[in-house]
Amino acid sequence: MLVQMKVRGMMFDPYNNAYIIILRGEEDTEVLPIWVGRPEANAMSLALEGIFTQRPMTHDLIKNVMDALDAKIISIVVTDLKDDTYFSKTHLSYQDSEFTIDSRPSDAIALALRADAPIFVSEEVIKKQSSEELDRWLENLRPEDFGKYDT
Amino acid sequence: MNIPLKVHAVVSDPNSEAQIVILKDEQDLELLPIWVGLAEGNAIRFALEGVGVPRPLTHDLLRDLLDHLNVQMEKVLIHDMTEGTYFASLHLIQNRPEAHEKTPGNPAEETENELTIDARPSDAIALALRMGVPIYVTQEVLQKKGSENLDAWLEKLKPKDFGPYDA
Numbered sequence: 001m002l003v004q005m006k007v008r009g010m011m012f013d014p015y016n017n018a019y020i021i022i023l024r025g026e027e028d029t030e031v032l033p034i035w036v037g038r039p040e041a042n043a044m045s046l047a048l049e050g051i052f053t054q055r056p057m058t059h060d061l062i063k064n065v066m067d068a069l070d071a072k073i074i075s076i077v078v079t080d081l082k083d084d085t086y087f088s089k090t091h092l093s094y095q096d097s098e099f100t101i102d103s104r105p106s107d108a109i110a111l112a113l114r115a116d117a118p119i120f121v122s123e124e125v126i127k128k129q130s131s132e133e134l135d136r137w138l139e140n141l142r143p144e145d146f147g148k149y150d151t
Numbered sequence: 152m153n154i155p156l157k158v159h160a161v162v163s164d165p166n167s168e169a170q171i172v173i174l175k176d177e178q179d180l181e182l183l184p185i186w187v188g189l190a191e192g193n194a195i196r197f198a199l200e201g202v203g204v205p206r207p208l209t210h211d212l213l214r215d216l217l218d219h220l221n222v223q224m225e226k227v228l229i230h231d232m233t234e235g236t237y238f239a240s241l242h243l244i245q246n247r248p249e250a251h252e253k254t255p256g257n258p259a260e261e262t263e264n265e266l267t268i269d270a271r272p273s274d275a276i277a278l279a280l281r282m283g284v285p286i287y288v289t290q291e292v293l294q295k296k297g298s299e300n301l302d303a304w305l306e307k308l309k310p311k312d313f314g315p316y317d318a
Contacts, residue, residue: 090212101212
């Protein structure tokens with residue numbers, strides 16, 4: 001079963017010197033934090049804030065290439081979580097066929113945001129992520145970190 | 152005339168997080184340094200060093216995308232330089248099935264469609280290395296760059312900054 005989720009927030013994690021992308025389901029009960037590096041967080045915040053840079057950044061280039069080819073992103077799906085690594089796939093349509101490309105969630109989400117494509121997460125992944133540790137971590141987050149973005 | 156270049160090295164700018172991609176022509180007569188961001192510099196370095204990564208990086212994704220869609224890349228061209236910013240383009244060849252009346256024994260034909268996509272040189276180079284296609288610069292850009300005073304900058308670089316890469 002797939003759950004549709006949206007990017008609702010982004011935070012800096014000083015303990016890991018990394019950024020956390022917060023995905024939330026429609027019900028708001030499902031939360032999925034994904035840790036990414038600074039370049040990936042930058043790529044996402046540019047899309048989230050609707051900032052257009054003078055020159056195309058890497059994900060803009062990918063989107064531009066797809067537009068020129070007339071390829072469309074149908075959706076992205078976070079399919080698995082293994083050894084603290086998330087796995088995801090980008091689904092696209094091209095010339096009457098559909099293709100699935102293995103991608104990191106950060107890249108897939110950065111593209112989905114630019115293409116306005118839905119983000120789905122497998123229920124198993126959400127269950128795997130849910131744990132006592134996560135609840136404790138969630139308690140430490142400030143309320144204003146959630147719901148900053150309406151995507 | 153377009154001049155083919157090779158990526159000679161990626162060095163770190165001592166003053167900032169920026170990286171410098173040093174391109175050279177085949178005779179080692181011309182040297183073209185291009186400032187790029189940290190992520191882009193790393194992407195280029197990984198391709199030069201043949202570093203495998205467990206999960207596809209962004210430029211790997213772009214290469215995989217082109218492979219899946221059966222799009223070939225002909226070359227990358229650095230075609231302009233304005234106010235210190237270099238402009239590049241990806242030259243792609245798209246295969247398109249021709250809308251055709253199929254008759255037995257006459258399979259649908261494919262046409263080739265050439266596409267030029269605007270890109271930053273860093274992305275273009277990172278992709279060119281992954282796709283094994285040549286990197287060119289126009290004569291005009293080399294001439295424009297020649298008018299800047301690089302000698303002072305070059306004197307500041309230490310010999311060991313120039314790496315063993317020959318791509």
